[in-house]
Amino acid sequence: MAVSRREKNSQSTVRGSRIAIAIGIGVVAGCIFAFFFPNGFLSSNPPRRLSKSSLQEDLSLCESPEKINMLKTDIMRVSEKNAELKKQVRELNDKLRLAELGKDHAREQFMVLSEPHKAGPFGTVKGLRTNPTVLPDESVNPRLAKILAEVAVGKELIVALANSNVKGMLEVWFTSIKKVGIRNYLVVALDDAIVDFCKSNDVSVYKRDPDEVVDSLGKIGGNHAVSGLKFRILREFLQLGYSVLLSDVDIVFLQNPFDHLYRDSDVESMTDGHNNMTAYGYNDVFDEPAMGWARYAHTMRIWVYNSGFFYIRPTIPSIELLDRVADRMAHQANVWDQAVFNEELYYPSHPGYIGLHAAKRTMDFYLFMNSKVLFKTVRKDANLKKLKPVIVHINYHPDKLSRMLAVIEFYVNGKQDALDSFPDGSA
Template sequence: MMGVRRESALMRKASQSVVKSRILMAVAIGISIGCLFAFLYPHGFLSFSAPVFRSRRSRRFQVLSSECESSESLNVLKSEYAAVYEKNKELKQQVKELTGKVRLAEQGKDHAQKQVEALGKQSKAGPFGTVKGLRTSPTVIPDEPVTRRLAEILENVAVQRELIVALANWNVRRSLEVWFTSIKRVGITNYLVVALDDKIAEFCTSNDVPVYKRDPDKGIDSIGRTGGNHAVSGLKFRILREFLQMGYSVLLSDVDIVYLQNPFDYLYRDSDVESMTDGHDNMTAYGFDDVFDEPAMGWARYAHTIRIWVYNSGFFYIRPTIPSIELLDRVASRLANEPRSWDQAVFNEELFFPSYPEYEGLHAARRTMDFYLFMNSKVLFKIVRKDARLSKLKPVIVHINYHPNKLERMKAVVEFYINGNQDALKAFPDGSEW
């Protein structure tokens, strides 16, 4: 029995040894096969593994390629920007040269809206009898000075951005002397003589009179040196524009005027143009209904007309507004193209003629000065000197515009109103004939 048991134990051990050897062999075979497949298929045994890897790799290459293209596009844009920047610098220089014209055009474009903005917010119409339209145009934005020298003179001479301006050449030096002597006597400091030749400039300087000599201009210099009264009168509209463009109000004055009071104390400043009149009474100065009679028309023989005597272009106050500057441009242009035209006639036509087919009238506000305060020589010699009551009134200025012997009459006005000589005006006729 003991022998049988030992044999059975030996058989079990042999059997266990065979099983272990088989397991080890299977493991060795598995490892060998695994190594073989790992060598043959380094990227995986399944068919979709390689394409997936290739797809991811190609996507990365596409991203890198896209980044390169973006970099090239950026460089192109930078070069284009540099070219545009240089072109922009050139355009800025051109725009700078045209700034004055552009600014003036912009002001004119929305002129009506600027009036509303300057005078307040838009409002509804009020009760009957309380509605008033716009009266005063807004002043322009001061433009760059035509010359720095003129700008400096105006800064020193003007008072509250307004001054008296007169044009003069050597031909009128004697009248000019009476003119500025009367201004000094009244105590006016804001006045300026625009000298049209060197001799009159020296004359003003020697008499301590503010003077401005314009830069050389062949056409203007020729008129200024040799021109008569009418030629010089036409020239003043071109020169006057320079003052308005810089934002200054000007009381334009001929030199055949005697100042007895400060005119700036009597201005209303509510219109574009405020002018003395050539009229001699309320009707002729301020307007009247004149009836035209044509008997051939029968029942309709009477036609009513509105008349007013012209404004005097030798003495008027003009504010720096768009309508005022347009007026000066119109008058100067017409006088340049119509050499036989009289500046005062053109001045009034442009100021008063309404719009009609094929013509657009000037939209400017006007005021007529008191003809007893701003007196023309017809009013003085035909009416005032013969009236005891009126002769006691002291006008602001007297303009010797109706008579040729200007210097003698100017001196007589000084004698009558300043020195109190009651007989100083008696020797002169009413008109121009002795």
């Protein structure tokens, strides 16, 4: 039977209404379930209501002492790491700057020696004379490292050893240093009395940790015994990367010595020589008539370096020098530290002996003046009397304190006859 168009339209309308109603019921049911079961049917955790008490509980957990301590520990650890990284960056920047500017002669030498080079034209070839410095090792003596970081200027300082036997000279020594305006100096005290004396006079002082050998010699030893100790003690200064201007206490400072150093050698020392020949070396002819035609033998001579005043850089040859001298002083009887000091510096390699490969420089004997030069020559010469030395070392005379005071009267206070009453030599 045929179906009219109106009946078809009526059936389509009823079917569409049913679908719309079903969709509506589904949406409403979903909303209801979503409202009452926000976590789903299978969730094991009941819905949590954000009440005021629950919020306070969460905050209290965050602010617990354990949590705070953990956070503080983390912050400290990160801060320390950051500080260490900053230190490493600064060190790398310093090394890079030195390399770029070419100011570190030791680095330059290392670079030159690392590969072979062709010799230049005649008269243009110059060898490098500066050995590289050692890598500082603060673990050697952390306490001393801290002191040196505060006292030293430009990684260098004046160092003197003293015990109570030289208290009077020590006072003249550091008083002259202060008057010149030198800040980078340190007294290595060999007994407690010197520690107290230095502290009461606002003098930088350092006393080593207990050492049986050093303590026994340092407290009761005379000048030579104390002088021998310095080679053992100075080693730590060099290992820490500092250049040291070692000074005996029988020295008067009249200018800043750091303004007159060359710093191109391992050791830069004052001389016991009293003129150009004896101070800087000369060809001495030895005459042996029995040899006939070959009676004249030429020799090279130089007067010794003074082991009571020298500048030493932190290099491997310098440390080897200190070790050699200290070892011989400890194991050989009746030896003088100054003689050993010069023998190790000058003796060449020969069968059964390996010489020290250290660069050395002799200081100007009019600037770094010994007492023989002063009392035998300078005070008697009108022109030389006008010169002002950097230091005067009373090394040739036993009446040290009185001559030190006279030096101050002459050069500092301008008393022209202050030196006249003393003999050239010792009485």
